[in-house]
Amino acid sequence: MKPRIPLPDPPVTESGLANTAGMAPATSTARGKLYRAAFRMRNVDPVTTELVRIRNARFQNCNY
Amino acid sequence: MTWLEDLPEGDTDWDRLASAFPEAFAAVAQLVGAAWQDNDPVLLELARLRIATLLGNETEGSLRSVRATASGLSETKVAELAAWPTSPLFTSRERACLALTEQFVIDANGVTEAQVAEVTEHLGGAGCYAFVQGLSAMETFQRACLVLGIRTGPGVDEMIEWTARHQTTTEVAP
Numbered sequence: 001m002k003p004r005i006p007l008p009d010p011p012v013t014e015s016g017l018a019n020t021a022g023m024a025p026a027t028s029t030a031r032g033k034l035y036r037a038a039f040r041m042r043n044v045d046p047v048t049t050e051l052v053r054i055r056n057a058r059f060q061n062c063n064y
Numbered sequence: 065m066t067w068l069e070d071l072p073e074g075d076t077d078w079d080r081l082a083s084a085f086p087e088a089f090a091a092v093a094q095l096v097g098a099a100w101q102d103n104d105p106v107l108l109e110l111a112r113l114r115i116a117t118l119l120g121n122e123t124e125g126s127l128r129s130v131r132a133t134a135s136g137l138s139e140t141k142v143a144e145l146a147a148w149p150t151s152p153l154f155t156s157r158e159r160a161c162l163a164l165t166e167q168f169v170i171d172a173n174g175v176t177e178a179q180v181a182e183v184t185e186h187l188g189g190a191g192c193y194a195f196v197q198g199l200s201a202m203e204t205f206q207r208a209c210l211v212l213g214i215r216t217g218p219g220v221d222e223m224i225e226w227t228a229r230h231q232t233t234t235e236v237a238p
Contacts, residue, residue: 004180020193023189024190024193030201034091037091041088
């Protein structure tokens with residue numbers, strides 16, 4: 001998918017993701033913390049967690 | 065509140081759930097607070113209030129960001145928010161952001177190239193990216209509160225201040 005917004009140079013990282021470094025620094029850092037906290041939670045079993053993640057990714061048309 | 069049972073005691077719904085899941089609630093609070101650091105407070109407040117209306121979130125709709133008010137957002141304008149496409153109180157910059165906000169909440173897959181281009185024209189690439197990140201944070205927070213039955217808790221400004229104080233920690237949320 002072609003990015004819809006201008007990206008820094010280089011526009012793609014080594015891992016093939018859009019290079020958004022520095023574009024919303026506080027939010028990006030906080031989102032990383034939220035992801036890590038969510039994955040560390042053990043209140044929901046890993047299979048259900050993964051099923052929900054994949055279902056949401058498909059619903060959102062997201063490649064992750 | 066809430067259909068959740070066996071929660072710890074606390075002064076607010078948020079306090080009770082945050083006591084049970086401190087790391088997750090701290091992370092959510094930091095995400096909401098961080099969104100305000102990366103965005104124009106008036107644009108983000110207009111988006112937050114529009115999301116509240118679209119989701120039927122009366123609690124969020126009744127709150128106001130002091131930061132946005134101090135930056136010039138008036139109650140007159142807030143009262144006109146549902147009429148943003150035609151009301152003369154809204155600038156083209158605000159209209160572009162509100163159009164993207166509504167499409168993002170209703171169906172993110174339906175966001176068009178033109179909607180993104182219009183926001184980018186006003187905010188630049190980094191600004192558009194930050195605004196979408198902010199939208200996502202506001203929507204995530206409000207949907208979570210609605211689903212979990214959280215009706216009392218910290219206001220916007222409280223979360224911003226708390227985030228600024230605790231950005232490098234995982235302390236219990238406000």
